Amino acid sequence: MTPIAQTTRSRLARLCGSGALVALALAGCASAPPGPKAMADLQPTRGNNVTGRLNFSQNGDLVRVSGQISGLKPNAEHGFHVHEKGDCSSGDGMSTGGHFNPGGSAHGRHDASAHHVGDLPSLKADAQGVAKVDFESRGITLVSGPQSIVGKGLIVHRDPDDYTTQPTGNAGPRVACAVIQAS
Numbered sequence: 455m456t457p458i459a460q461t462t463r464s465r466l467a468r469l470c471g472s473g474a475l476v477a478l479a480l481a482g483c484a485s486a487p488p489g490p491k492a493m494a495d496l497q498p499t500r501g502n503n504v505t506g507r508l509n510f511s512q513n514g515d516l517v518r519v520s521g522q523i524s525g526l527k528p529n530a531e532h533g534f535h536v537h538e539k540g541d542c543s544s545g546d547g548m549s550t551g552g553h554f555n556p557g558g559s560a561h562g563r564h565d566a567s568a569h570h571v572g573d574l575p576s577l578k579a580d581a582q583g584v585a586k587v588d589f590e591s592r593g594i595t596l597v598s599g600p601q602s603i604v605g606k607g608l609i610v611h612r613d614p615d616d617y618t619t620q621p622t623g624n625a626g627p628r629v630a631c632a633v634i635q636a637s
């Protein structure tokens with residue numbers, strides 16, 4: 455056995471618990487080791503109070519997105535997208551450009567057949583103006599490459615996304631902005 459194979463095997467055995475059989479370890483255990491993670495720290499744009507934190511974690515081709523956003527208009531829906539540039543410097547969110555759309559698709563619902571990679575499920579604020587986020591998606595990835603959302607912008611909009619107006623969903627001004635960062 456080469457030293458590299460030995461190292462890999464012992465690392466897998468540690469990941470899988472001390473009792474793991476070597477055969478099981480070599481097969482990758484019951485579940486694959488955790489993949490890349492990222493986070494986004496949403497800051498309000500000028501004149502707004504929307505803040506939040508999102509965590510992204512990938513396992514295989516499935517990305518779980520979770521977190522909480524506050525300071526939203528209560529009892530309302532808010533468009534929520536990954537935008538093409540990781541640049542919040544303009545203060546109004548416009549420096550993030552349009553929706554992240556590496557596939558050249560039309561804008562649409564996250565679960566529709568045609569949508570931008572950056573079209574995320576809309577936020578639903580409760581009576582306190584807080585939206586809890588927890589969804590899983592195979593449509594986004596943290597693995598580096600042209601489809602990766604890491605390094606892109608994340609935008610919360612003031613208004614609902616109508617899923618129809620091209621290419622924006624007519625979701626109104628950008629009330630919070632973040633750059634999605636590897637974590």
Ligand SMILES: [Cu+2]
Pocket residue numbers: 533534535536537553609611625
């Ligand atoms: Cu947007």
Ligand SMILES: [Zn+2]
Pocket residue numbers: 535553560561562569570572573621622623
């Ligand atoms: Zn879109």
